[in-house]
Amino acid sequence: MPKTILTGLRPTGNLHLGHLFGAGQNYVKLQNDYDFYLEIADVQALTDNFNNPEKVRKNVMEITIDLLSIGLNPEKVHFFIQSRIPEIAELTVFYSNLVTVARLERNPTVKTEIAQKKDLFGNNGESITYGFLGYPVSQAADITAFDGEIVPVGEDQLPLIEQCREIVRKFNSIYGKTLKEPDAILSNTKRVKGLDGNDKMGKSLGNAIFLNDDEKTITKKIMSAVTDPQKIKKDDPANPEICMVYYYHNLINTKRNTEKICQECKKGSRGCVQCKKELIEAMNNFLKPIKEKRAYYEEHPEKVKEILEEGTKKAKEKAEQQMKKVKEAMKINY
Numbered sequence: 001m002p003k004t005i006l007t008g009l010r011p012t013g014n015l016h017l018g019h020l021f022g023a024g025q026n027y028v029k030l031q032n033d034y035d036f037y038l039e040i041a042d043v044q045a046l047t048d049n050f051n052n053p054e055k056v057r058k059n060v061m062e063i064t065i066d067l068l069s070i071g072l073n074p075e076k077v078h079f080f081i082q083s084r085i086p087e088i089a090e091l092t093v094f095y096s097n098l099v100t101v102a103r104l105e106r107n108p109t110v111k112t113e114i115a116q117k118k119d120l121f122g123n124n125g126e127s128i129t130y131g132f133l134g135y136p137v138s139q140a141a142d143i144t145a146f147d148g149e150i151v152p153v154g155e156d157q158l159p160l161i162e163q164c165r166e167i168v169r170k171f172n173s174i175y176g177k178t179l180k181e182p183d184a185i186l187s188n189t190k191r192v193k194g195l196d197g198n199d200k201m202g203k204s205l206g207n208a209i210f211l212n213d214d215e216k217t218i219t220k221k222i223m224s225a226v227t228d229p230q231k232i233k234k235d236d237p238a239n240p241e242i243c244m245v246y247y248y249h250n251l252i253n254t255k256r257n258t259e260k261i262c263q264e265c266k267k268g269s270r271g272c273v274q275c276k277k278e279l280i281e282a283m284n285n286f287l288k289p290i291k292e293k294r295a296y297y298e299e300h301p302e303k304v305k306e307i308l309e310e311g312t313k314k315a316k317e318k319a320e321q322q323m324k325k326v327k328e329a330m331k332i333n334y
């Protein structure tokens with residue numbers, strides 16, 4: 001039996017290059033060797049978007065299309081919608097007895113997010129909701145409802161997986177060995193930098209190239225990407241190591257082209273405008289197969305719905321079995 005993988009994404013926006021290199025490409029590899037459950041975490045998205053349900057609803061379809069268009073195969077991956085699996089909500093209630101409020105308040109991921117969401121939760125987190133503080137408990141339910149053994153995530157998520165493992169150990173020690181302790185695996189690719197040179201590409205940072213950006217948008221974004229500030233004239237030699245245009249060439253262009261670009265840039269025989277134009281073309285070529293798949297699914301939304309329906313059905317069966325075991329262990333199997 002292949003091991004079970006479970007991971008989730010909050011449907012709050014389209015995927016960008018950071019998601020593709022940091023996670024998506026890894027999922028595409030993993031789908032061949034594991035029983036892969038991929039949760040569209042709409043309930044979790046609502047914990048910090050409770051006042052914007054339209055956004056979450058729209059992005060359930062959008063993110064599913066993004067994931068299909070990067071090459072996830074619906075024959076191999078069970079795509080499912082979190083809110084359609086009530087067992088997750090039920091487990092969340094049971095697990096909430098096994099976690100202290102102080103422990104949740106200490107969770108580094110939660111702490112960072114509260115600090116980033118001052119508009120929603122107040123300057124010192126004084127307006128934090130019960131639901132948001134508790135979302136690590138719900139995420140532990142996401143994982144264990146499907147007997148998830150391996151959880152591919154970014155580094156920022158490690159404290160949440162650790163919290164899940166603690167809940168599992170506590171559950172097993174009180175009610176008898178029932179749940180598996182999941183292991184996190186990190187995506188092997190590095191973090192993708194933003195167009196502005198920031199260490200991280202992010203939607204809220206406004207420095208991202210989205211997988212569904214049209215050619216006009218890509219041109220505009222790349223033309224404004226940060227280059228070596230010392231290079232003023234077209235034939236000034238420059239340092240490609242601090243240039244975002246070179247950085248993206250390196251990411252998506254061929255090795256041969258990239259080496260040539262590097263040499264020419266250092267020598268001063270290549271202008272930034274030419275270099276950006278070449279990057280625009282390379283980026284469009286790189287994104288072309290992804291966009292073709294996206295166009296197909298946009299024209300066939302019924303196929304996307306069917307994929308979600310099938311995956312949700314499969315996920316629900318698995319969660320029901322798991323719930324039976326949990327209720328038995330907790331002596332609430334009336």
Ligand code: TRP
Pocket residue numbers: 006007008009010039041044139142143151152153157
């Ligand atoms: N918290 C994750 C994120 O923001 C999304 C997520 C929800 C998740 N449920 C999960 C990740 C279960 C791993 C396992 O990216």
